[in-house]
Structures are given as structure tokens and as C-alpha cells.
Amino acid sequence: MADLIESKNITKIYRSRSLAGSKHGFKAVDEVSVNIKKQSIFGLVGESGCGKTTFGRALMYLDPPTSGSVIFDDVPLGSLKPKELRRFRNRMQIVFQDPNSALDPKMSIYNSLSEGMVNLKIPKEQRDRKVNDLINLVGIGKAYLRRFPHELSGGQKQRIVIARALSMDPDFLVLDEPTSNLDVSIQAQIINLLIDLKNEFELTYLFISHDLNLVSYMCDEIAVMFKGRIVEQAETELLISEPSHPYTQKLFSSIPGGAQRIGVKSLNIGELGEKTIREPQKEEKSQAGCSYYSQCPMGDAECSLSAPFLRELSRGHVVSCHKIRTGK
Amino acid sequence: MERMASLLSIEDLRVAFSLGKKETTVLRGINLSILGNEIHGLVGESGSGKTVTSTCIIGLLPIPPARILSGHIYFDGKDLLSLPEEQMRTYRGRKIAMIFQEPAKYLNPAFKIGEQIIEMLMLHMGMKKRSAYERVVELLRLVGLDEKVIDSYPHELSGGMKQRAMIAMAISCDPDLIIADEPTTALDVTLQVQILALLKKLKDMRKLGVLFISHDLYLVSEIADRVSVIYAGRIVESATKEELFRNPLHPYTRLLMHSIPDAKKKGSKLATIPGQVPDAAEIGNGCAFANRCPIAKEDCFNDIPSYVAYENAHTVACYYAGKIWQIL
Numbered sequence: 040m041a042d043l044i045e046s047k048n049i050t051k052i053y054r055s056r057s058l059a060g061s062k063h064g065f066k067a068v069d070e071v072s073v074n075i076k077k078q079s080i081f082g083l084v085g086e087s088g089c090g091k092t093t094f095g096r097a098l099m100y101l102d103p104p105t106s107g108s109v110i111f112d113d114v115p116l117g118s119l120k121p122k123e124l125r126r127f128r129n130r131m132q133i134v135f136q137d138p139n140s141a142l143d144p145k146m147s148i149y150n151s152l153s154e155g156m157v158n159l160k161i162p163k164e165q166r167d168r169k170v171n172d173l174i175n176l177v178g179i180g181k182a183y184l185r186r187f188p189h190e191l192s193g194g195q196k197q198r199i200v201i202a203r204a205l206s207m208d209p210d211f212l213v214l215d216e217p218t219s220n221l222d223v224s225i226q227a228q229i230i231n232l233l234i235d236l237k238n239e240f241e242l243t244y245l246f247i248s249h250d251l252n253l254v255s256y257m258c259d260e261i262a263v264m265f266k267g268r269i270v271e272q273a274e275t276e277l278l279i280s281e282p283s284h285p286y287t288q289k290l291f292s293s294i295p296g297g298a299q300r301i302g303v304k305s306l307n308i309g310e311l312g313e314k315t316i317r318e319p320q321k322e323e324k325s326q327a328g329c330s331y332y333s334q335c336p337m338g339d340a341e342c343s344l345s346a347p348f349l350r351e352l353s354r355g356h357v358v359s360c361h362k363i364r365t366g367k
Numbered sequence: 368m369e370r371m372a373s374l375l376s377i378e379d380l381r382v383a384f385s386l387g388k389k390e391t392t393v394l395r396g397i398n399l400s401i402l403g404n405e406i407h408g409l410v411g412e413s414g415s416g417k418t419v420t421s422t423c424i425i426g427l428l429p430i431p432p433a434r435i436l437s438g439h440i441y442f443d444g445k446d447l448l449s450l451p452e453e454q455m456r457t458y459r460g461r462k463i464a465m466i467f468q469e470p471a472k473y474l475n476p477a478f479k480i481g482e483q484i485i486e487m488l489m490l491h492m493g494m495k496k497r498s499a500y501e502r503v504v505e506l507l508r509l510v511g512l513d514e515k516v517i518d519s520y521p522h523e524l525s526g527g528m529k530q531r532a533m534i535a536m537a538i539s540c541d542p543d544l545i546i547a548d549e550p551t552t553a554l555d556v557t558l559q560v561q562i563l564a565l566l567k568k569l570k571d572m573r574k575l576g577v578l579f580i581s582h583d584l585y586l587v588s589e590i591a592d593r594v595s596v597i598y599a600g601r602i603v604e605s606a607t608k609e610e611l612f613r614n615p616l617h618p619y620t621r622l623l624m625h626s627i628p629d630a631k632k633k634g635s636k637l638a639t640i641p642g643q644v645p646d647a648a649e650i651g652n653g654c655a656f657a658n659r660c661p662i663a664k665e666d667c668f669n670d671i672p673s674y675v676a677y678e679n680a681h682t683v684a685c686y687y688a689g690k691i692w693q694i695l
Contacts (some may be wrong), residue, residue, distance in 0.1 A: 086557065222413055222644065223412065223626060223627055224412060224626055224639070224643075227626035227637040227640070228639045249556065252585075252627065253628045256628035276630075279630050290557060295559070295583060295585040295586035295589050296584075296586070296589060
């Protein structure tokens with residue numbers, strides 16, 4: 040299947056707004072290139088603060104990247120004028136983590152769902168029909184249309200947010216931790232809904248999460264992010280069976296119950312208690328070396344001096360580490 | 368008899384909260400006993416009564432609006448619920464310590480970490496400042512922190528370090544029981560494993576009893592010896608970890624296990640529990656799970672099922688426990 044989205048060397052730098060003006064900004068996303076295939080679910084995992092959300096937003100040009108380009112269905116987003124971009128963005132929608140803050144508390148569910156279509160000047164009859172369809176689609180009764188967000192539970196609110204995203208007939212959804220605020224029994228309902236919708240409307244997802252179990256259940260392909268860089272990327276099955284980057288290995292072995300569930304090698308908790316554990320260091324001074332060097336068990340002089348690039352291990356499996364030999 | 372053997376035993380604890388004129392029962396008969404040198408996991412969704420249970424144990428239940436309808440909490444041969452506040456204070460923090468979900472909220476931002484722990488040692492253990500200081504250094508080392516942390520303010524520490532400081536504080540007075548309420552929920556997975564390892568190490572070293580509260584069944588399975596599943600203010604199933612995962616008997620536990628996504632379930636639909644956790648006010652006379660339960664029959668709606676003991680110290684509150692039915 041062809042690619043829907045191609046991102047090339049996306050970098051996002053946040054500069055502080057101090058009076059003096061700082062020379063060095065914070066690189067939240069660092070030269071990330073990924074291609075997302077049509078009708079696939081692309082998973083992006085990493086710990087908090089690694090740049091997952093920033094990447095998702097940069098991909099949609101909500102926060103345009105500092106450098107690099109995004110090509111969406113053969114259209115380079117960077118070349119669009121602001122007005123064109125707004126129009127074009129109907130095709131890309133985002134579902135946020137916290138449905139409580141994603142819905143306007145002063146707008147009824149009906150108004151929330153139809154607002155986008157009002158902006159597009161779609162006639163009322165057509166809008167009403169669409170709103171009714173959408174609310175059925177996400178499994179909520181029509182009676183709720185007149186209600187307000189505070190009258191709904193967290194799971195119901197998230198369904199409304201998903202319905203609202205679909206009101207624009209998008210091709211692509213960024214799902215930014217869509218279930219992490221929900222209880223497990225509700226999470227399963229939302230995940231099933233998302234998969235059904237994807238199949239029905241031939242959607243493509245970028246699924247951002249820190250929950251590796253969830254990502255490995257949902258996604259066709261997974262990229263692991265660390266400090267703004269992709270350190271490893273592969274198809275789900277391959278990544279789970281052969282995690283190569285030391286960070287990926289650590290991440291997967293930290294999954295609670297991982298050993299009994301997906302058969303990844305689990306860290307021995309008893310053993311771990313004996314070791315003194317290194318906390319991740321704050322801001323590394325040296326920019327040259329591998330960003331994982333300070334925590335890496337395999338790191339040596341080479342790693343501290345030069346940053347590794349993504350290399351192909353096997354077809355579709357790329358990893359960014361000096362210590363992994365390619366070409367087996 | 369059982370009271371003698373266990374470190375803490377909760378018997379038929381019922382608690383109600385009043386909101387205006389309405390009173391709703393949130394704990395509907397909790398029975399739980401924790402042995403010394405045991406990690407007891409308490410798993411449930413939000414609003415199921417996990418935290419209310421723990422605040423009852425530590426005597427921090429706000430009365431009113433809360434009201435204890437019935438029950439006993441035996442610890443150290445005494446019923447904690449009938450102790451006057453003055454005596455309760457000699458237990459809280461001293462014999463029973465607590466670790467919270469968000470350490471940032473429970474550390475005083477205006478005092479150095481060292482000062483906060485020294486204060487406890489002087490108050491509870493009658494230590495002199497000098498010996499307390501030495502003890503704090505020892506404690507910080509034990510939880511894997513640098514002794515420099517003694518002079519740090521909470522905001523200078525990362526989330527994982529704060530949680531370690533919190534743990535150091537909890538164990539400072541050599542308690543017999545630690546209540547850990549979602550201690551890793553605010554942390555990243557790799558840090559989560561470290562905190563689990565630390566708790567386990569401390570439990571082994573000091574023969575502590577730990578009540579480990581979490582919403583994540585698999586996280587609990589990594590650390591607990593025994594697991595109790597709580598639903599709508601009542602424990603529905605309790606067994607050793609191995610037994611629970613090998614042979615879950617309550618429909619809620621079984622559905623919960625099947626609704627948690629992981630790579631093994633990829634391609635198949637997740638089991639869902641229809642509906643949502645009932646509002647405490649809406650629960651009728653029967654089993655609280657009946658309206659979401661796939662195997663509920665008429666009697667489930669009329670009477671609360673009592674606990675039935677199965678092999679291997681496995682207790683379940685369900686009329687049709689272990690009945691085979693098609694999940695999904």
C-alpha cells in the first residue's frame with residue numbers, strides 16, 4: 040500500500056521567551072522521518088517528554104515544524120497558504136488524551152459535533168443528518184445531543200470527541216493517548232470502536248501512547264522515540280520479537296506482566312532491587328554523542344563522540360545504535 | 368482466629384458519603400486481611416472504593432461528609448476505627464505509613480527533603496536531630512538516592528526521585544504496614560519497574576506488610592503475593608496471584624483480563640464489559656456487577672452474593688463463579 044504521509048527530517052525547536060533571548064532552543068523533535076502507509080495504524084511510543092505529541096502536532100502543521108517537510112497524499116503541507124492549510128486540515132483530525140478539556144463545556148453535544156460543518160457552510164438538513172449518523176456510529180443515543188459535556192462520563196465524552204473528528208470526513212487521525220484517562224473496561228470499548236471505524240472508513244491512524252501493550256495490540260508498525268529521535272522502528276511483530284536498541288529492550292522489559300502476556304523478556308524485579316539504579320541525568324551538556332549514552336549499558340567512547348543514524352537491520356527494521364551490527 | 372494471624376484485617380467495612388441530603392454507600396462490606404511480609408494487591412477501577420478503603424485504614428476519612436456505617440479494622444490487636452484521634456496519631460506515619468500517587472502533592476515544597484524526614488523521626492521516634500540526620504542519610508541510600516538529596520527541595524527532584532524520597536519517608540519510622548496508593552501511576556514505565564523493585568526489596572528486608580493499590584491488574588501481578596479485586600465498593604474475588612491468573616472465577620475478573628490489550632490479542636476483538644461502573648447511588652439490592660454481567664440471572668439482582676471459599680484460599684462473591692461462558 041502506498042504512503043499517505045511522508046515526513047522528512049522534521050525538527051521542532053522551542054525557544055525560550057526570556058528577555059535576553061536564548062541562543063539554544065530546546066529540540067523537542069530531532070530530524071524525524073517516517074512514512075505512514077495508507078490505512079495502517081502507525082504507533083509512536085516513548086516516555087513522557089520525549090516529543091511524541093510535538094511530533095504529532097508538527098505532522099498536522101498545528102505547530103509547524105522548524106525545519107523539514109510533511110507530504111500528505113502528494114501535497115507538501117509547507118507549500119500551502121494558511122487559508123489553504125486550514126481547508127486541507129479537514130482531512131487530518133486529532134483526538135486528544137483528555138476529553139474533558141477537548142470539549143467546550145458551554146456547548147451542547149449537538150453544537151460540538153456540528154461546529155466544524157457550520158464553518159464549512161454545510162446546510163442545516165445535511166448537518167443534522169450527519170450529526171445523527173455520527174452519534175449512532177460511536178454508540179451513543181440521540182437523546183444525548185441536547186446534553187452538555189458534564190452530563191457525560193469520560194468514555195462517552197471520548198466517543199463524542201471521536202465523532203467530532205469524523206464529522207470532517209478525514210483520511211487521517213492523530214490519536215494522542217486516546218484512552219489513557221479511561222478505565223480499563225472502558226478502554227477496550229474505545230479501542231474496539233477505533234478499529235471498527237478505521238476499517239469502515241478506510242482511515243489511517245498515528246497512534247501515540249506510552250502503553251506498549253496497547254500499541255502492540257493496535258498498531259501495524261511501531262516507532263520508538265527517545266529524546267526527540269526515533270531510535271528504532273519496525274513492524275509490530277518484528278519489534279516485539281527482536282527489540283534491538285538497548286532503550287527498546289529496556290522499555291519492553293518494563294511492561295507490567297510482559298513475560299506472561301506477550302512473551303517479552305522481563306526484567307527480574309528482585310534482581311533489579313539489588314542494583315543501584317541510575318536516574319536519567321538532567322540536560323546533557325554534550326550534543327555530539329548518542330542521546331541514550333548516559334543510560335546505555337553498552338555505550339563506549341564511540342557513542343559519546345558521535346550520534347548514530349538510523350540504519351536498516353533487515354527489511355523495514357531500522358535502528359539507531361553504533362553497537363548493533365548490521366548484515367547478519 | 369484469623370485476626371491473630373494477620374497484620375491488618377478489615378471486617379465488613381461500610382462507609383457512606385452524604386452529598387446534601389442524599390447519602391450514598393461507597394463501601395459496601397469490605398473484607399480484607401493483610402499478613403506481615405506480604406504484598407497484597409488491591410485492584411479496581413476508578414470510583415470502586417480503593418482509596419476510601421486506604422483512607423479508612425490510616426484514619427484520614429473526612430467525617431462528615433463520610434460516615435462509617437459498620438465494620439472493624441483490626442491492627443495490632445486494636446480496632447483502629449474506635450481509637451481516639453490522639454492515639455491514632457501514634458499509628459499514622461509510625462506503624463502505618465502511606466505512599467501516594469503524586470509525591471509532589473504530599474511533599475511540602477517549602478522544606479528540604481531532609482528536614483521533612485527528620486521532623487518525622489523526631490516526632491515519632493523521639494530522636495535527637497543529630498542521630499535523625501544520620502538515619503536520613505542511611506534511608507536515602509537505601510532507596511537509591513544520593514545523600515545530597517537531603518538538602519534538596521522537592522522541586523529539584525524528578526518524579527521518580529520524589530517518589531523515592533516519599534518511600535524513604537514512609538519507611539523512616541520502621542512501620543509494620545505500608546499503604547501504597549497507585550505509587551507508580553504518575554511515572555514512566557521504566558521508572559515504574561524501579562519503584563516496584565524498591566518496594567519489593569524493602570518488603571523482603573523489613574518483613575513489611577504492603578497494601579498495593581492500583582487500577583492495573585498486570586502491574587499488581589508483577590509485585591503482589593495476593594490479589595483482591597474490588598468492584599463498586601465490594602471485594603469480588605481474592606486469591607494468590609498465581610491462582611487468580613490461572614483460574615479467575617468471577618466474571619468481572621475474567622472480563623477484565625480479556626479486555627486488556629496486548630500483542631497476543633492482535634487481530635481479534637477485545638472483550639468489553641458493556642456499560643460503565645455504576646454510580647454508587649444507583650446500585651440496587653443485588654450484586655453490583657449484575658447489570659453488566661453476561662451470566663447474571665434473576666437472583667443476582669435480588670441478593671448480594673456472599674463470599675464462597677474455593678480451593679487454594681480463593682474466595683469469590685458470585686453465585687455463578689467459574690461457570691463457563693463465551694467471552695465476548
